[in-house]
Structures are given as C-alpha cells and as structure tokens.
Amino acid sequence: xxxxxxxxxxxxxxxxxxxxxxxxxxxxxxxxxxxxxxxxxxxxxxxxxxxxxxxxxxxxxxxxxxxxxxxxxxxxxxxxxxxxxxxxxxxxxxxxxxxxxxxxxxxxxxxxxxxxxxxxxxxxxxxxxxxxxxxxxxxxxxxxxxxxxxxxxxxxxxxxxxxxxxxxxxxxxxxxxxxxxxxxxxxxxxxxxxxxxxxxxxxxxxxxxxxxxxxxxxxxxxxxxxxxxxxxxxxxxxxxxxxxxxxxxxxxxxxxxxxxxxxxxxxxxxxxxxxxxxxxxxxxxxxxxxxxxxxxxxxxxxxxxxxxxxxxxxxxxxxxxxxxxxxxxxxxxxxxxxxxxxxxxxxxxxxxxxxxxxxxxxxxxxxxxxxxxxxxxxxxxxxxxxxxxxxxxxxxxxxxxxxxxx
Numbered sequence: 001x002x003x004x005x006x007x008x009x010x011x012x013x014x015x016x017x018x019x020x021x022x023x024x025x026x027x028x029x030x031x032x033x034x035x036x037x038x039x040x041x042x043x044x045x046x047x048x049x050x051x052x053x054x055x056x057x058x059x060x061x062x063x064x065x066x067x068x069x070x071x072x073x074x075x076x077x078x079x080x081x082x083x084x085x086x087x088x089x090x091x092x093x094x095x096x097x098x099x100x101x102x103x104x105x106x107x108x109x110x111x112x113x114x115x116x117x118x119x120x121x122x123x124x125x126x127x128x129x130x131x132x133x134x135x136x137x138x139x140x141x142x143x144x145x146x147x148x149x150x151x152x153x154x155x156x157x158x159x160x161x162x163x164x165x166x167x168x169x170x171x172x173x174x175x176x177x178x179x180x181x182x183x184x185x186x187x188x189x190x191x192x193x194x195x196x197x198x199x200x201x202x203x204x205x206x207x208x209x210x211x212x213x214x215x216x217x218x219x220x221x222x223x224x225x226x227x228x229x230x231x232x233x234x235x236x237x238x239x240x241x242x243x244x245x246x247x248x249x250x251x252x253x254x255x256x257x258x259x260x261x262x263x264x265x266x267x268x269x270x271x272x273x274x275x276x277x278x279x280x281x282x283x284x285x286x287x288x289x290x291x292x293x294x295x296x297x298x299x300x301x302x303x304x305x306x307x308x309x310x311x312x313x314x315x316x317x318x319x320x321x322x323x324x325x326x327x328x329x330x331x332x333x334x335x336x337x338x339x340x341x342x343x344x345x346x347x348x349x350x351x352x353x354x355x356x357x358x359x360x361x362x363x364x365x366x367x368x369x370x371x372x373x374x375x376x377x378x379x380x381x382x383x384x385x386x387x388x389x390x391x392x393x394x395x396x397x398x399x400x401x402x403x404x405x406x
Contacts, residue, residue, distance in 0.1 A: 004086075004087045004391050004392075004398070004399070005391070005392045005393075006090065006388035006389065006390060006391055006392065007388055007390055007391075007392050008384060008385060008386060008387055008388050008389070008390065009219070009223060009381070009384040009385045009390060010223065011381075011385045013222075015222065016222070019381070020378070020381065023374045023375075023377055023378040023381075024378070026370060026371055026374035027371050027374050027375050027378065029367050029370075029371060030109075030367050030368050030369075030370065030371015030372065030374070030375075031109075031371065032367070033363075033364040033365075033367035033368045033371070034109040034368055034371075036364055037364050037365075037368070044362065044364060045361075045362050045364060045365050046359050046360045046361050046362050046365065047359070047365075048357065048358075048359070050331060050332075050334075050357040051328060051331045051332060051357055051359040052331070053327050053328070053331060054110075054328065054359065054361060054365050055324075055328075055361035055362075055365035055366055055368075055369055056106050056107075056109075056110040056365050056368045056369050056372075057106075057107070057110065057327055058320060058323045058324050058327055058328070058369065059103075059106050059320075059368075059369025059370070059372055059373065060103045060104070060106040060107045060110070060369070060372065061103070061178065061323055061327065062103070062207065062316075062319055062320060062323055063099045063100070063102045063103030063106070063372060063373065063376060064099075064100060064103040064104070064137075064178055065175065065178065065200060065203050065204040065207050065208070065319075066099050066103075066204065066207040066208045066210075066211045067095070067096050067097070067098075067099035067100035067103060067140075067208070068096070068100075068140075068171040068174055068175045068178075068201075068204040068208065069175075069203075069204035069205045069206065069207055069208020069209060070092055070095045070096050070099060070208035070209070070211055070212045071092055071093065071096040071144065071167060071168075071171050071208070072092075072171075072205055072208060072209065073085055073088050073089070073091075073092035073209070073212055073235070074088070074089035074090075074092035074093050074096075074147070074151075074164065074167075075164060075167070075168040075171075077089050078160065078161050078164030078165070078168075079161070079164055079165050079168045084230065084231055084234060084399060085231070085234075087231075087391040087394065087399055088212075088216070088231070088391075088394075089151055089164075090148065090151060090152065090388075090389040090390075091212070091215070091216065091384075091389050091390065092212065093144050093147055093148040093151065093167075094148065094380060094383050094384070094389050095208075095211065095212060095215065095376075095380055096140075096144050096171075096208075097141055097144055097145065097148075098376045098377075098379040098380045098383065099208075099211065099376045100137065100140060100141060101141070101375070101376065101379060102372045102373060102375045102376030102379070103372060103376075104137060105372050105375055106368060106369055106371075106372035109368060110368065121134060129177060129180050129181050129184055130181070132177055133174075133177050133178070133181070136170075136173060136174040136177050137174065139170060139174075140167075140170055140171060140174050143163065143166055143167045143170050144167050146163050147160060147163040147164055147166075147167045150163050151163075151164075152387075152388070171204075172201065175197075175200050175201045175204045176197045176200070176201065178200055179196045179197035179198070179199060179200030179201070180196070180197050182196050182326065182327075182330065183195075183196040183197055188330050188331065188333070188335070189262075189263060189265075189266040189333060190266050190269075190270065190326070190329060190330030190333050191330050193253060193256070193257070195249060195252060195253050195256065196253070196326075198249060199246070199249040199250065199253060202242065202245045202246045202248075202249050203246055203319060203322065205242040205245070206239065206242035206243050206245075206246050206315055206319070207315065207316060207319045209235065209238060209239045209242060209312075210239060210312040210313075210315040210316050210319075211312075211316070212235070213232075213235055213236065213239065213308055213309070213312045214309055214312045214313065214316075215377075215380065216232075216235075217232075217305050217308065217309055218309075219384065219390065220390075220394065221305070223390070225390070225392070225393060225394070226393045226394060226395035226398075227305075227394045227395075228394055228395045228396035228397075228398075228399065229303075229396060230396040230399060231394055231399060232305070232308065233303070236297050236302055236308045236311070237297070239293075239297060239311070239312065239315065240293075240294055240297040240298055240302075243290055243293055243294055243297075243315060244294065246290065246322075247286075247290050250285075250286075250322075254267060254270075254271065266333050269329075269333050269356070270325065270329060270333075274329060274332075274356075275356075277324075277325050277328075277329035277332065280321040280324055280325050280329075281321070281322075281325050281329075284317065284318060284320075284321030284322075284324075285318050285321045285322040285325060286318075288314055288317065288318060288321075289314055289315060289317055289318010289319065289321055289322065290315075290318055292311075292314055293311040293312075293314045293315050293318070296310060296311040296314070297311050328359055331357065331359070332356050332357045332358070332359055333356060333357075334356060334357060
C-alpha cells in the first residue's frame, strides 16, 4: 500500500453551502420544537405516563448505536491489522464522536428541563444503568478523541494502536450498557432479556456501517475524489454480514420468548395483534430493513454506488422501525402487575392485557429527532472542512496492494 495523504473538504461550491443551509434550517426547527415542548409541557407530545420514551428516544438511541458501530471501521484496521481499512480510520473516529454528540443532544433536549442534566451528572445511583451510561458516553468521546489525536499526530503515531484497542473494548461496553437499559427493566415483559445486549451490539455494527457508507460515497462524489471498488465492496459485503447477524439475534430473541409460556402474550402482541407495531416489525424491520437490503447487497445492483446507498438507507430505516418496536412497543404493552390474576377494575392502566397504551408521535418529537441527525451531519461536515480527515484518494491502485496494473 502506498503512503496515504490526507486532505480536508474544500467546500466552496453552491451545493456545499446549500447543504449547510438546509441542515441549519433543520437544526433550528429541532430547537424550535424543543422550545415549544419545554414551554407548553410534554402534553403536546404523544408521550403519556405510560409511554414515557417517545420518538426522540428512538432517534437518540439510533445515533448512539451508530456512533459505537461506525468506530468498527477504524477498529478493523487498528486492532485487527487489516491495512485496507486503515485509511478510513480518521473518518470513522470523527463520525463516532459527532453521531454520539447528536444522540446525546436529543436525549438532553427531551428531558423537558435540560438543566436537570446537572443533577444526573452530580448525583449518582450506581445501581442504575443510567448512571453508568454517563461515564460510558463521556469516556467514549474522550478515548476516541485521544485515539484520533494519536492517529493524526506523527510523533504519537506509534501509540495509537493501543488507543484503538481501548476504544474497541470501550465501545463494546458502551453498547452493552445501552442494551442493558432495556434488558434490566424486569417490569416490562417486552424487555427483561439478556440477549438485548448482544442484539444492540449487532445493531450498532449495521447502523454505524450504513451511516459510514452513505457519508463516504456522498463525500467522495461531491468532492470529485476517487473511490475504488476494493474498499467499497469490502464494506458493503461487511454490511450484509452485520444485517444477517441482527436477523439472527432477532430470531433468537423471539423464539426464546415463544418457548417461555409467560411471554406468549407479549409475543402475540408484537408479532400478530400489535397493529402498527406488528406492521413495523414485519414490513419495516424484517422486509424493507433486512431482507431487501440483503438482496440488494448481494445482487448485481449491490455492485453500484447507488445500490449500496439505497441498501444503507433501507438498513437505517429498518433500524428506526426496530427501535420503535423495541422502545415504544415495549411500553405500549400493558404492565402485568398481578401475574396470573384477572383484575376486575383498576385506574392504573393494568385493567386488561387487551387494552394497549396508545402512542402517536407528534411533529415536535420528529423535528427534535431529525434535528439531532442534522446536527451530527453538520458537525461532521464542519470537521471535514477544517481538518484533514479524508484520504486524497481511495482508488484501488492506492490502497489495494493486490490491484493489477493495466
């Protein structure tokens, strides 16, 4: 492999400034939605006392999982010594930080009173997984920041593989902690499963790589830089593997619940009688978000950039559907406060297992979530504009030593 030179994004075209303006407008709309929800109260959202995590949490966890997973590209090059991926390490680390910041912004702004974050950062209950996540998220940004610094600073370059190993281990712990938020909630029958931790790790790998592929292809197309098939085809095949792994864990999760008699009702809710949640599971998550991307990636269409981008977008949409089913569907299923007993009357929403909690996301929630995604993209573009994160060329002849010369 030739020595890789790096450059920053020029960003002088009308299209570049138009993209910046569009992202800025989306971010302002998200901030406006935040102000409206904080000023009027969360009753203007679709959230209730039963469904307390709404659409903003879906977007926030999507970005947090993607932040962990996108670092996998750098880890493959650093930790596992695959030289083909090393030129992508800088962009991978950058996106890990920007995606995490975007996700955390959505979480903080969804608190109702963002100043309450001070309480969360100064008062810790170490029996709560939320308290541990404060350290996991901040630690992740610090470690990846050091990893990037040592990767880019020539005098520190010999130390960066060690930072890469620490970052690799830390992101596995971080994603395990995110999955454990739901896995530790024993009161919710749709949660309370140890397999949610490895499921979230698998989801992070597919979502992160989907974000990375879209960003990589779009950036090199607009910047008119060479992007060869060697690295692109490796990444798209890797995405197919990750999507298949997510499908495996989803199947294992539901088959395990179907084997356990006490979980038959919640499985019937998700798989058959859940209305919008059943539709999102089968059509959004399984069909459009998993099976169709696999077909695209491993068909001749997957050998084109447009096919790869389309498959990546479908994976992201499938991830949103999957998180919607897990997070909101798990809350929509009513609490079974008295297992094995039939409640005659109650004012605490546990009257009947057929009375599911209703939730309809409002425009304000969607604006906040999309604003977080736009912030992550804008932060990525700004960093690419001012610092040298992009390889000058990713042509096959420059990064693949096995490329045959014409």
